[in-house]
Amino acid sequence: MKHERRVRVMVAKPGLDGHDRGARIIARAYRDAGFEVVYTGLHQTPEEIVEAAIQEDVDMVGLSSLAGAHKYLFQTVVELLRERGAEDIVVCGGGIIPDEDIKKLKSAGVREIFTPGATLDEIVKWVKENVKPR
Amino acid sequence: MKDLVEKVTSGDVRTVARLIRDVDDGMPEVREALKELYPYTGNAYVIGITGAPGVGKSTLVDQMVAHLRKRGKTVGVLAVDPTSPFSGGAILGDRVRMQRHSMDSGVFIRSLATRGHFGGLTQSTRSAIDILDAMGKDVILVETVGVGQDEVDVVRSAHTTVIVVVPGMGDDIQAIKAGILEVGDIFLINKSDREGTDKTLNELRLMIEMDQKKFDKGLWKPPIIKVEAVFDKGVDDFLAAVDEHARYLEQTAGGLKSRRSPERVRQEMVEMIKARLFEEVLDKLTETGEFDRAVDAIVKGSLDPYSACEGLVFPALAGLPDEE
Numbered sequence: 283m284k285h286e287r288r289v290r291v292m293v294a295k296p297g298l299d300g301h302d303r304g305a306r307i308i309a310r311a312y313r314d315a316g317f318e319v320v321y322t323g324l325h326q327t328p329e330e331i332v333e334a335a336i337q338e339d340v341d342m343v344g345l346s347s348l349a350g351a352h353k354y355l356f357q358t359v360v361e362l363l364r365e366r367g368a369e370d371i372v373v374c375g376g377g378i379i380p381d382e383d384i385k386k387l388k389s390a391g392v393r394e395i396f397t398p399g400a401t402l403d404e405i406v407k408w409v410k411e412n413v414k415p416r
Numbered sequence: 417m418k419d420l421v422e423k424v425t426s427g428d429v430r431t432v433a434r435l436i437r438d439v440d441d442g443m444p445e446v447r448e449a450l451k452e453l454y455p456y457t458g459n460a461y462v463i464g465i466t467g468a469p470g471v472g473k474s475t476l477v478d479q480m481v482a483h484l485r486k487r488g489k490t491v492g493v494l495a496v497d498p499t500s501p502f503s504g505g506a507i508l509g510d511r512v513r514m515q516r517h518s519m520d521s522g523v524f525i526r527s528l529a530t531r532g533h534f535g536g537l538t539q540s541t542r543s544a545i546d547i548l549d550a551m552g553k554d555v556i557l558v559e560t561v562g563v564g565q566d567e568v569d570v571v572r573s574a575h576t577t578v579i580v581v582v583p584g585m586g587d588d589i590q591a592i593k594a595g596i597l598e599v600g601d602i603f604l605i606n607k608s609d610r611e612g613t614d615k616t617l618n619e620l621r622l623m624i625e626m627d628q629k630k631f632d633k634g635l636w637k638p639p640i641i642k643v644e645a646v647f648d649k650g651v652d653d654f655l656a657a658v659d660e661h662a663r664y665l666e667q668t669a670g671g672l673k674s675r676r677s678p679e680r681v682r683q684e685m686v687e688m689i690k691a692r693l694f695e696e697v698l699d700k701l702t703e704t705g706e707f708d709r710a711v712d713a714i715v716k717g718s719l720d721p722y723s724a725c726e727g728l729v730f731p732a733l734a735g736l737p738d739e740e
Contacts, residue, residue, distance in 0.1 A: 286441070287437075287441045288440075288441060288504070288529075288531070290437070309507055312505065313500060313503060313505035313506060313507045314500075314502075314503045314505060315503065315505060316503045316504040316505045318499075318506045318508060318529050319505065319506065319507045320508045320511060320527050321507055321508065321509045321512060322512060322515055323509075323511070323512035323513075330515055330518045330519055333518045333519055334511060334515065334518045334525075336429055336430055336433055337429060337433050337518070337524055337526060338433065338508075338511075338526060338527060339433040339434055339436065366430075367430070368430070
């Protein structure tokens, strides 16, 4: 009964964007879904996020961006994880992200992007279906 | 296994991170790894930090890491946050205050949730300490919220136990009186720029000095230090007090070996046996369905819980495997 893996996720705010209300709400929803959520706080570089994700042994990194540098930031996180041999950590993102960028980000290895209007239930359901404890 | 030991002792971050996860998830195969790693432990100095939520433990730990790094020490941090009893999830936010160290390869930070461990929190945190110790970290900082016996036990198992309070929480000290006052080696009054610091200082001093007789016999007298962790004020004084306590342990209790005194080993063994027995017995009972049948019977009123417990525990104990 006790040998069950618990889902561990990280919620991170990369870049200079200082709006973390959304990230906090997502973190709370994850907690209520029974996940362990490591929250890193604001103004993180992709390098810091990747190092923290590895030390914390999370199954997923959720990135939040509302200030427009998502293409560089999200992609860099995916690349750095790959460089460290940690491509098994799922990367997803959320925020104000135009449709044409979503395509590019997905083909770069970001598994899913949630935009304004996505409900917490949808997001949690997606994580439950797509992120399994490694 | 040899490969794993080599990776951990050479400081491979991914291996260490995964192993701590295995410990936390209660994977049975982790026991072999812990056995193999044990000979490589006993070289780290462990500092436990506890106090009520919001007193500034994480900020303090962040400053400690910065100071220890300046001294050339490598540091491991274990930050424990509570699991929600309702969802089983947890928000582990201690890292927010420490992220500036995440790119420093001399620092390993890990957030742990208390989970529903039935006393196993102490167990799994101790194992995590062992892993960081075997990894070669010079100093290990363990931070827990100071409520509940488990959390207190965790920090008690350190070389130096630090209790953090803030001014103006009179009731808080009342709470401390009951439980954790006796286990503090160093008391910190954080946010000491605030009103009420001297009052808090006096209250603490009064309580500590009630044990003056012990101190007269040469036992360690816990110092009380004012700090403002956010501004890095007083942290030097605090670390000097840790050094002094380390010297005291060196002279009186075998220094680093003091964590393996007969009393501590005895207590740890009791806890380890308790956790292991619990796990083995409950595993067995849930596997066979006996547990659920007993619960049903009690609910229906055809069995009382006392008889049920007896009926479950003794046969289960007799039927435990010698070794898997």
